[in-house]
Amino acid sequence: MERDVKKEQEYKNIAQKYEPKPALLKNVVMAFVVGGLISDIGQFFLNFYLSRGYSMQDANTLVSITMVFLGAFLTGIGVYDDIGKFAGAGSIVPITGFANSIVSPAMEFKREGFVFGAAAKMFTIAGPVIVYGVSTSIIIGLIYYFLK
Amino acid sequence: MAEKKLGTQTVKFKNPPSIIAGGTIVGPKEGEGPLRDYFDMILVDDTYGEKSWEKAESKMFQDAVNLALKKANLKISEIDYLLGGDLLNQIISANFAARQLNVPHFGLYGACSTMTEGLTLGAMLIDGGYADYIIAATSSHFSTAERQFRYPLEQGIQRPFTSQWTVTGAGATILASTGEGPYITHATTGKVVDLGMKDANNMGAAMAPAAADTIITHFKDTGFTIEDYDLIMTGDMGRVGRDILLELLYKEGYDIESKYKDCGIEIFDESQDVHSGGSGAACSAVVLNGWLLSQIQNGVYKKVLFMATGALLSPTSSQQGESIPGIAHAITISTTL
Incomplete structure (x- = not known):
């Protein structure tokens, strides 16, 4: 059957009419509140580590380690997806979301074995973030080097 | 012949x-x-x-x-x-x-x-x-x-x-081959229909054109009218797909709303957080073999047009930017011949 572009456009208009709209305002507010709370927890740990006499650099590293642990732990006990359901980007963007994106496929694919299951699938979602994150930082680093 | x-x-x-x-x-x-x-x-x-x-x-x-x-x-x-x-x-x-x-x-x-x-x-x-x-x-x-x-x-x-x-x-x-019914008297086999929908999170919209095509073809082929049926039931259009299907059929002169149900809408309550409704191959299978057969046996419905609907996508086809083809096969279930 030949594609009928006009018919497809007409249909798209009909279909769009019945598509429920996402609750944009609610989603934005929830993302702000939950994302903010996660950042508050991070700040709490930063202050805590600084008060224990760690340097700023060490305290920053320790906060990342703590937050990744919390994200992974909450994923493991099946809570993080419930937070994500109403928080949206609020729980995806922070480093806890990154931990969630690695732990959740690892849990799910361990039945296919630890090598080609858990280990291989672990980075299906996080992998692209790492690839493009590292690539972007290299490009920016080069630009900075030559413009300096 | x-x-x-x-x-x-x-x-x-x-x-x-x-x-x-x-x-x-x-x-x-x-x-x-x-x-x-x-x-x-x-x-x-x-x-x-x-x-x-x-x-x-x-x-x-x-x-x-x-x-x-x-x-x-x-x-x-x-x-x-x-x-x-x-x-x-x-x-x-x-x-x-x-x-x-x-x-x-x-x-x-x-x-x-x-x-x-x-x-x-x-x-x-x-x-x-x-x-x-x-x-x-x-x-x-x-x-x-x-x-x-x-x-x-x-x-x-x-x-x-x-x-x-x-x-x-x-x-x-x-x-x-022998039995007291309910009988399968007619079957209308659907064509694969694709009107270019690409959203894998909106199967209802991908399947609605195929569903409408099979229902209209069934009425044209058999000469049946909507009045001949007590119930017209689809597999898993969901709430979004139902609304689109009803509009597509209405435009072609078929107002089936009063006779229409969808397995995907019936199987879950709105409070169960399933959004548009149920789907999956089992959706039509369990509603047909559970609820519908018992309704037919109890005489609530005597003649039913039952149509399971499918969205023929794969993760590979979606990633390659292909649209989602739909298909729908209808059967007539009747207590009399």
Whole structure:
């Protein structure tokens, strides 16, 4: 059957009419509140580590380690997806979301074995973030080097 | 000359097979839904005591067949053919269940339309004189479908309002060459229709054009009118798909709203957070073999147009930017000939 572009456009208009709209305002507010709370927890740990006499650099590293642990732990006990359901980007963007994106496929694919299951699938979602994150930082680093 | 063919896409059976039994098994969430009283078996645990969800799904498929056999008081050795399929790659749930069942098996893939695809072919085999007893069966599982088509379960993401919830369950129907009905009298086989929808989270919109095409063709081929039917039921259009389908049909002069129901809308309550409704190959299978058969047996409906609907996408086709083709197969179930 030949594609009928006009018919497809007409249909798209009909279909769009019945598509429920996402609750944009609610989603934005929830993302702000939950994302903010996660950042508050991070700040709490930063202050805590600084008060224990760690340097700023060490305290920053320790906060990342703590937050990744919390994200992974909450994923493991099946809570993080419930937070994500109403928080949206609020729980995806922070480093806890990154931990969630690695732990959740690892849990799910361990039945296919630890090598080609858990280990291989672990980075299906996080992998692209790492690839493009590292690539972007290299490009920016080069630009900075030559413009300096 | 195909003497049993009506119009372009419909067959009228000369010796219409009887539906003699249906077996159903569903997961815990479906067991909390409004149709819970109509299922033969409700799982407490969606792994069904197995090590993986895939194994659980295959076991459900096998047990739905066994439940139906028990109701019909038949042994598997008396079955001529099993026509079965599911949503997983290489239809492993059906094939692995058939490995245990030890019965001649045709594996089918029609996505969520597989239930009526199997019933259509089964009815043809019986009417053609090739079989006395046929089993048509399908299964799906929320967790196996999610990991094949979407994201890991514990991934913290939001599901769009247009998305549907894959039904965990399996349903099997036994057709017989002799019996007291209800009969499958007609079958309209759908064409693959694609109007360019690409959103894998909006299957209702992808399937609606195929569903409308098969319903209109069925009325044209058979000469039936909407008044001839007590109920017109689709497999898994969901709330979004239903609204689009009703508008497409209304534009062509068919106002079916007063007779219309959708398995995907009926199986879950709105409070169960399934957004547009249920979906999956088991959605139409468990509603047909559970709720609908009992309604027909109790005389609530005498003539029903039942149509399972499928979205024929794969993760590969979606990633390559292909649109989602839809398909729908309709059968007429009637208590009289």
